[in-house]
Every structure is written in C-alpha cells, then in structure tokens.
Amino acid sequence: MLHRVALTTMALSAAALFALPAAQAQEAVSSRLDVVQKQAKLRVCTPGDYRPFSLHKPDGGFEGLDIDLVQSAAKALGVQVELVKSSWSTLMKDFQEKCDVAVGGISVTLERQKSAFFTAPYMVNGKAPITKCENVSKYQTVADIDKPGVTVIENPGGSNERFARANFKQARIVLYNDNTTIFDEILKGNADLMISESVETLVQQKLRPGLCAVNPDKPLQYGEMAWLLPRGDASFKAWMDQWLHLAKATGEYDRIVGAWLR
Known part of the structure; x- marks a missing residue:
C-alpha cells in the first residue's frame, strides 16, 4: 500500500513539474x-x-x-x-x-x-454599382450587369474584385491599379461601371459629377x-x-x- 502511495505521489510530482513550465510559458506570452x-x-x-x-x-x-x-x-x-x-x-x-x-x-x-x-x-456596408447617371436604370441587378458587352472595372486584390468574379461570368472584368482615379475611367468611357462599397459610391458621386450610385440603400450584397x-x-x-x-x-x-x- 505504501509502495502504491509513493508511486502515486511521484507521478503527481512529475506531472506538476511538467505543468509548471507550460503554465510559465503561457504567462510569458504577452497579448x-x-x-x-x-x-x-x-x-x-x-x-x-x-x-x-x-x-x-x-x-x-x-x-x-x-x-x-x-x-x-x-x-x-x-x-x-x-x-x-x-x-x-x-x-x-x-x-x-x-x-x-x-x-x-x-x-x-x-x-x-x-x-x-x-x-x-x-x-x-454592402456592394453597390456606380456608373454614369444616364445608365443607372440599365444596371439595377446582377443580371442586368452580367451581360456580354458590359465592362466592369475593379481594383485588384480586394473584396470588390472577388465579388465581381463570383457574380459576373459574361460581363468583361478589367483591373485598374490606381483606386484613387479608377472612377474617372467610367467617366472616360473605358468602363461601364464599378462595384464598390455603397458608402464609397455615395462619396464618389459627390466628388465626380456625372457619376451616380445605383441603389446604395439596397446593395447587391450585405457587407x-x-x-x-x-x-x-x-x-x-x-x-x-x-x-x-x-x-x-x-x-x-x-x-x-x-x-x-x-
């Protein structure tokens, strides 16, 4: 009986020795x-x-x-x-x-x-199109946009590009590296629209007369x-x-x- 108690005590002591460094290591990891x-x-x-x-x-x-x-x-x-x-x-x-x-x-x-x-x-803040004001009625839904002959412009590497690639299989998607001037490409006629966050489409329509946000209060995707x-x-x-x-x-x-x- 004493032998069994001694073995149990040794096992608990060993476990404590192994647990101590782990606890110390955990404390040492700072947030x-x-x-x-x-x-x-x-x-x-x-x-x-x-x-x-x-x-x-x-x-x-x-x-x-x-x-x-x-x-x-x-x-x-x-x-x-x-x-x-x-x-x-x-x-x-x-x-x-x-x-x-x-x-x-x-x-x-x-x-x-x-x-x-x-x-x-x-x-x-969901995804919404921005386009020339005269084209707002043409791009109300994903189906309206995803047609041959429609060019969607996006900045590379972000959620806007991912949304476009996931939803537009027939429309042409072009990438433009300068996200600060990308909206000018729509005004120039180099693209029909861009998908962006609804709040940004509201800001850009104020900054660039001729561009209009498309249903920013009812975005194409919740975000x-x-x-x-x-x-x-x-x-x-x-x-x-x-x-x-x-x-x-x-x-x-x-x-x-x-x-x-x-």
Whole structure:
C-alpha cells in the first residue's frame, strides 16, 4: 500500500513539474495589447486608396474616417499611431509581418477570418454599382450587369474584385491599379461601371459629377466593415471591441464618421 502511495505521489510530482513550465510559458506570452502599451506605439497597416476610409496624401500623410477612428483608439490606449502603407493584394501579409491592426475600408470575409481576427463591425456596408447617371436604370441587378458587352472595372486584390468574379461570368472584368482615379475611367468611357462599397459610391458621386450610385440603400450584397487584428489574441480584440462600443455610446464614433460622410 505504501509502495502504491509513493508511486502515486511521484507521478503527481512529475506531472506538476511538467505543468509548471507550460503554465510559465503561457504567462510569458504577452497579448499584443501589452506589447503595444510597452512600446507606446500602434502600428497600423492601410492601403490608403479608399475614400472616405483611408487616403494616402501627396505629402505622405493619411486621412479618412478610419484614420481618425484609429487615432482616437490609440489616444484612449495612451500610444502613438505609426501608419504603414500597404496595398489590397499584400494587405494580409503586410499586416501579419509589420502591424498590430489594419484599417481602411476592410470588408469582413470568411477568407480573411482564416488568417486574422476582426473587431466587432463598425459599419454595415454592402456592394453597390456606380456608373454614369444616364445608365443607372440599365444596371439595377446582377443580371442586368452580367451581360456580354458590359465592362466592369475593379481594383485588384480586394473584396470588390472577388465579388465581381463570383457574380459576373459574361460581363468583361478589367483591373485598374490606381483606386484613387479608377472612377474617372467610367467617366472616360473605358468602363461601364464599378462595384464598390455603397458608402464609397455615395462619396464618389459627390466628388465626380456625372457619376451616380445605383441603389446604395439596397446593395447587391450585405457587407460589414471592421479592422483586422492578430488571430488568437482575445485580450487585444476585447479591448478594441470595448473601445468601439464606448465610442459609439459617447458619440465619438458618430462625430468622426459624420465629418467624412456629410
């Protein structure tokens, strides 16, 4: 009996010895939240070509509602923002290698969810066409657009291109690398329309007389926008989600977004 008790005690002691390093290792793994606070810096990746969310200016700075929102979050966290220029085709790679968060009109997709966490969505925003005003009645539905002879122009690597390729099998899809001047191609007659986020189509019709958003209040596809966060980091996500909740509750969110969408 004593022999059996001794063996049991030894087994428990051995298990404790193995468990201790594992527990210590777990404690040693800091949340990105801790790292950001320690470095006093929030590294933010953004393509910077998507009004009104994020735009890379000629002087090298950035502006947009996402830029103002992330600056507000960083202020609440007590850190400075470091903005990192990216592109839609390299956004996930750049985010994983260089940044703590990615912003700039990023649509929530299941494909992106495989590689990163999202914050709680800060905006509901679906896909809508934008075209010359005289052609609005021609492009009301996916079926109206998906016809031979129709040219759809999209920026490469983002959810707009993925939507177009998934839904248009007969229409011609062309890619245009400069997302800040892509809408001018429609005015020039080089494309019939573009599919974009409904909020962007509203902004662009104000900026470019002659272009009109097509049913932006009834988009072709439901969509949400959120920020990318490191996968598996529940603490960082919880802080960001709580900040967003409070920003909406206090009116900070409405103040920032309203300044860009009025």
